[in-house]
Amino acid sequence: xxxxxxxxxxxxxxxxxxxxxxxxxxxxxxxxxxxxxxxxxxxxxxxxxxxxxxxxxxxxxxxxxxxxxxxxxxxxxxxxxxxxxxxxxxxxxxxxxxxxxxxxxxxxxxxxxxxxxxxxxxxxxxxxxxxxxxxxxxxxxxxxxxxxxxxxxxxxxxxxxxxxxxxxxxxxxxxxxxxxxxxxxxxxxxxxxxxxxxxxxxxxxxxxxxxxxxxxxxxxxxxxxxxxxxxxxxxxxxxxxxxxxxxxxxxxxxxxxxxxxxxxxxxxxxxxxxxxxxxxxxxxxxxxxxxxxxxxxxxxxxxxxxxxxxxxxxxxxxxxxxxxxxxxxxxxxxxxxxxxxxxxxxxxxxxxxxxxxxxxxxxxxxxxxxxxxxxxxxxxxxxxxxxxxxxxxxxxxxxxxxxxxxxxxxxxxxxxxxxxxxxxxxxxxxxxxxxxxxxxxxxxxxxxxxxxxxxxxxxxxxxxxxxxxxxxxxxxxxxxxxxxx
Numbered sequence: 001x002x003x004x005x006x007x008x009x010x011x012x013x014x015x016x017x018x019x020x021x022x023x024x025x026x027x028x029x030x031x032x033x034x035x036x037x038x039x040x041x042x043x044x045x046x047x048x049x050x051x052x053x054x055x056x057x058x059x060x061x062x063x064x065x066x067x068x069x070x071x072x073x074x075x076x077x078x079x080x081x082x083x084x085x086x087x088x089x090x091x092x093x094x095x096x097x098x099x100x101x102x103x104x105x106x107x108x109x110x111x112x113x114x115x116x117x118x119x120x121x122x123x124x125x126x127x128x129x130x131x132x133x134x135x136x137x138x139x140x141x142x143x144x145x146x147x148x149x150x151x152x153x154x155x156x157x158x159x160x161x162x163x164x165x166x167x168x169x170x171x172x173x174x175x176x177x178x179x180x181x182x183x184x185x186x187x188x189x190x191x192x193x194x195x196x197x198x199x200x201x202x203x204x205x206x207x208x209x210x211x212x213x214x215x216x217x218x219x220x221x222x223x224x225x226x227x228x229x230x231x232x233x234x235x236x237x238x239x240x241x242x243x244x245x246x247x248x249x250x251x252x253x254x255x256x257x258x259x260x261x262x263x264x265x266x267x268x269x270x271x272x273x274x275x276x277x278x279x280x281x282x283x284x285x286x287x288x289x290x291x292x293x294x295x296x297x298x299x300x301x302x303x304x305x306x307x308x309x310x311x312x313x314x315x316x317x318x319x320x321x322x323x324x325x326x327x328x329x330x331x332x333x334x335x336x337x338x339x340x341x342x343x344x345x346x347x348x349x350x351x352x353x354x355x356x357x358x359x360x361x362x363x364x365x366x367x368x369x370x371x372x373x374x375x376x377x378x379x380x381x382x383x384x385x386x387x388x389x390x391x392x393x394x395x396x397x398x399x400x401x402x403x404x405x406x407x408x409x410x411x412x413x414x415x416x417x418x419x420x421x422x423x424x425x426x427x428x429x430x431x432x433x434x435x436x437x438x439x440x441x442x443x444x445x446x447x448x449x450x451x452x453x454x455x456x457x458x459x460x461x462x463x464x465x466x467x468x469x470x471x472x473x474x475x476x477x478x479x480x481x482x483x484x485x
Contacts, residue, residue, distance in 0.1 A: 007475050012054030013468035016043055019057050021461050024454050031449040035201030037062040038449050039193060062193040064200075066214065068444050073207035075437035077281035080208045081273060082430040084285030085293070088153060089423035092297050095149035096416050097142070105146060105304065106416060108139035109390070109409045116387040119365070124377035129362045132383075136328060136350045143305050147250075147345035150298050154248045157290040158259065162244035164209055164283050165262070171206050172237035175199055175224065179233070182220040192220055206232070211280040228277030230264050238264050250298050250343035254291055262287070296400065300415045301345035303399030305329075307411050309336045309348060310397065317389035318382055320368030326351055327369065328386065341398060 023041045030036040039062060046056040097104025102111065115135040119128040178199040185192035203224065206212060212224045212232060224233040232238045243260040245252070252258040254271075262269050262278065270276035271287035278284050311317060312327035313336060321327060326335040332347040352358035353369050367375040368382050393405035401414055 003475055003478060006471065009054035010468045010471040010475070012046060012056065014465065014472075016041075016055045016057055017461050017465045017468060021458070021465075024458050024461065027449045028451055028454050031451050031454075033197070035197050035204060036449070037064045037193065037197060037200065038447065039063075062196055063447055064196075065444070065447050066216070068440065068447065069200075070214065072437070072440040072444050073204060074211055074280070075433065075440045076204070076208045077211040078433045079430070079437050080282035081280060081285040082426065082433045084282055084289060086423070086426040086430045088289045088293050089419065089426045091149065091153055092293075093416070093419050093423050095146040096301075096419060097146075099413055099416055103138075103142065104416070105139070105142050106409065106412050108135070108142045109412055111135045112139050113387065113390050113409065116383060116390065120380040120383035120387060123366050123380040123383055126362060129365050132365055133350065133354060133362060137355075139308070140329060140348050140350050143301060143308075143345050143348050147298065147301050147305075147343070150294050150301065151248060151250070151346070154290050154294045155245075157286045157294070158245050158248060161262075161283065161286045161290070162242055164286065165240050165242040168206060168209060168240050168283075169237070171202050172224075172232055172240075175202050175206070175222075175233050176235075176237045178202070179221040186220050196220065207281070209281050209283045210278045226277055226279075228269070228275075228279060230269060230277045232264075239266075240264050241266075248290075250295075250302075250346065253295070259290075297419070298343070298345065300399050300401075300418070302341050302343065303396055303401075304412050304415055305345040305348040306336065306341055306398055307394075307396050308408060309344075311389040311392075311394070311408060312386065314389070317385050318368050318370070319385070320370030320382075322370065325370065328354065328365075338397075 020041045023039045027039055041057060043055050043057060046054045097107060099106040101107050112132070112135040115128070115132040119125065119132045122128055178195055182192040182195045182199070185195060199222070203212065203214060203222075206224070210232070211227055213227065215223045215225070217223060222233070223231070225231045230238070241263045245259045248259060254261045262271055262283075264277070269278060271278060271284055271291070273279055273284040273288040273292075276284060309327065309329045309331065312329050313321070313325075314327070315321050318327060324335055326333070328351055330349055330351050331337065331340065331344060332349060333352065336344070351360070351369060353360045354362060354364045356362055361374070363374045363377075364371055365386075366377070366379065366383055390408045393407050393410070395403055395405050396411055399411075399415070401411075401418065406414060
């Protein structure tokens, strides 16, 4: 080996070690950066003719396990879906109120029952009749409020869908732009790893909303498609369309064409959270809340309102009523029509005939809504009948509960119990999904930056740098000795 070759070898070693130190420092600096793929320098022995000529830096590789990352993305999407469901059930249960809370629907029914019993014990007491009226109005208001909350939830979901679609369109276009930027960098021989980090972060964000499969293509490019087969990114980005609805009422559905569904590249897609083309992520969860879960909750609230109205709309509850007359509780002031149950919970109200603030007479609670004049103040017959109407068991005419006879209190309590059961199941599903997500994140992190390992590499780099520098120093000494001859 000539002195010049030795010098060249040592210089190439210093260059390689310098690049290695740069890679290590970059890894350590980005140890906490989301989406960052660990870098590793690639070296190869350098050949000049038939003689070895040191070491060359082939490039810097980016560590990435597509299988683990893909599984983690599915876990992210599952967590987002279950979180969306759990948040809905939390809100629904809060709207109904806990059974042990005075201002819950169950608590308001209990309050009305107590007020009726107390009024029946002293039917001449105007104060006790006023308490009955107040309790009835509180109950109607609470059912109205719960119904309003469900509509607010539907509109909030609709708004978030619109925002999510806007983000997806922007993110997918950015993925396409990064695809071409990466392709250009690689074609020109430059390092495209930083761009790949950016792209991975974007795909992670997209995958939380819509689970995607990533397919690697030539020159560092990727394509994305959903489990349902809808392409989101190929040579161009898909166009996802959705129209937000300003106000949503209980009767508005996708099937009726009144509120918007979802289209991808102009084609309508299923939003079923389990089997649709966007199934499994937050976007599907938002559609489920708007179109399924909230609608089911509205049906149960409407069933409570119908049960309440029908109990007091009979001559058994008030013998002064004629067929077709509205009872103590009404559908917006009118008698209940079985063909108009949808949204009833938002319309249920107390009959103005018993409300002095609305021109009614308080004594009609005692003497009957159909009474033309005040009767015997000591007659509690109708007050007892109203109490019986509330307490008697009957099969609800609608709703999703198992058909069985219940009191008004029992029916409302069972509806709340169903909501609470769904809430607990959603929380359990979320806990399981979160645990799976965390385990996959840990596996993915094992392929990430290990700062302890990087520090060990830094020691090796330091020793290697010193060794190559020593070679150069030795060559310099030899050259000085030659010059002295």
